[in-house]
Amino acid sequence: PQLANQIAAGEVVERPASVLKELVENCVDAGATKIEIDIERGGSKSMVIRDNGKGIPQQELALALARHATSKVASLEDLESILSFGFRGEALASISSVSRLTLSSRTADASEAWQAYAEGREMAVQVQPTAHPVGTTVEVVDLFFNTPARRRFLRADKTEFTHIEEQLRRIALAQDEVHFSLRHNGKLVRQYRPARNERQKHQRLASICGSAFAERAFSLRCSNDELAMTGFLALDDDRARVSDVQYFYVNGRVVRDKLVNHAVRQALEEAGLSWAAGYVLYLTLDPHEVDVNVHPAKHEVRFHQARYVHDFIQTALQQALAQRPVPED
Numbered sequence: 001p002q003l004a005n006q007i008a009a010g011e012v013v014e015r016p017a018s019v020l021k022e023l024v025e026n027c028v029d030a031g032a033t034k035i036e037i038d039i040e041r042g043g044s045k046s047m048v049i050r051d052n053g054k055g056i057p058q059q060e061l062a063l064a065l066a067r068h069a070t071s072k073v074a075s076l077e078d079l080e081s082i083l084s085f086g087f088r089g090e091a092l093a094s095i096s097s098v099s100r101l102t103l104s105s106r107t108a109d110a111s112e113a114w115q116a117y118a119e120g121r122e123m124a125v126q127v128q129p130t131a132h133p134v135g136t137t138v139e140v141v142d143l144f145f146n147t148p149a150r151r152r153f154l155r156a157d158k159t160e161f162t163h164i165e166e167q168l169r170r171i172a173l174a175q176d177e178v179h180f181s182l183r184h185n186g187k188l189v190r191q192y193r194p195a196r197n198e199r200q201k202h203q204r205l206a207s208i209c210g211s212a213f214a215e216r217a218f219s220l221r222c223s224n225d226e227l228a229m230t231g232f233l234a235l236d237d238d239r240a241r242v243s244d245v246q247y248f249y250v251n252g253r254v255v256r257d258k259l260v261n262h263a264v265r266q267a268l269e270e271a272g273l274s275w276a277a278g279y280v281l282y283l284t285l286d287p288h289e290v291d292v293n294v295h296p297a298k299h300e301v302r303f304h305q306a307r308y309v310h311d312f313i314q315t316a317l318q319q320a321l322a323q324r325p326v327p328e329d
């Protein structure tokens with residue numbers, strides 16, 4: 001079972017940033033409005049993620065760490081088959097198979113908090129009382145300590161931390177109402193405050209994407225019966241390059257997609273603009289019309305009506321470009 005978990009971990013737990021993604025998404029799923037992240041040494045020493053979400057009941061703690069349906073995978077040769085299981089329900093089990101992980105949690109109606117950790121080759125889960133407010137803390141220490149080959153693949157702390165920051169940006173851009181803080185080696189490096197009105201949203205955009213982007217950003221809003229898109233667009237100019245900021249969300253999940261890039265390029269061309277554009281865009285559509293995250297670690301997307309979606313995006317961008325505020329000198 002531990003081998004199977006480690007193989008599953010190899011599929012998705014590539015580096016500290018991928019651990020962060022799984023853990024922070026769990027906090028969001030639990031309805032947290034405040035998520036505090038504490039990283040030591042680029043995540044290779046420790047990553048602590050604390051939330052004020054609904055918590056995990058005592059009787060479910062062990063289950064949360066337990067392996068799922070991985071007993072069929074007996075060796076590395078079976079690696080292929082792990083892909084068909086997908087990664088769902090396996091993040092905590094996988095991460096705990098390649099680190100020292102403890103899970104502490106309390107629900108609102110419980111009088112006590114509980115802590116769970118998996119131990120030994122068989123990963124028997126121990127549960128004991130602890131002190132913790134309502135919510136959950138996951139502590140991941142010594143990532144890859146028992147998979148030396150993978151540990152050797154880790155880059156310099158600074159590089160790993162850069163990936164962590166990028167991962168957090170992607171999540172935070174889709175969670176306006178959640179307060180995030182990020183510490184590295186004890187120092188507070190990022191703080192994204194919840195944004196409820198337009199002014200706060202603009203401030204949050206500046207703290208996540210940088211002030212150069214936020215200063216140049218103009219908003220976009222477009223919808224029909226099937227598709228809706230909102231977000232921000234900003235053009236490079238001779239003082240700043242903002243086109244490195246490119247985030248596209250489909251139903252709240254970040255995706256990388258050729259179709260989107262193409263639509264942006266077409267829109268700029270049609271508008272007679274030779275400048276490149278940065279964007280943060282949120283597309284929503286009927287979930288049946290799209291397959292997202294075919295593989296959990298990639299960010300692929302497949303629209304059933306690709307041409308239609310492409311043209312919608314392009315038109316929305318063209319309209320926004322045509323109506324953009326005239327830049328001041």
Ligand code: ADP
Binds near residue numbers: 054
């Ligand atoms: P998945 O998220 O796909 O269900 P995970 O391994 O990431 O699988 O998590 C297992 C389970 O542990 C979740 O389904 C959830 O019930 C619980 N859990 C994990 N993290 C948290 C958290 N921060 N708050 C509340 N519950 C959590």
Ligand code: MG
Binds near residue numbers: 022025026089091
């Ligand atoms: Mg999860």
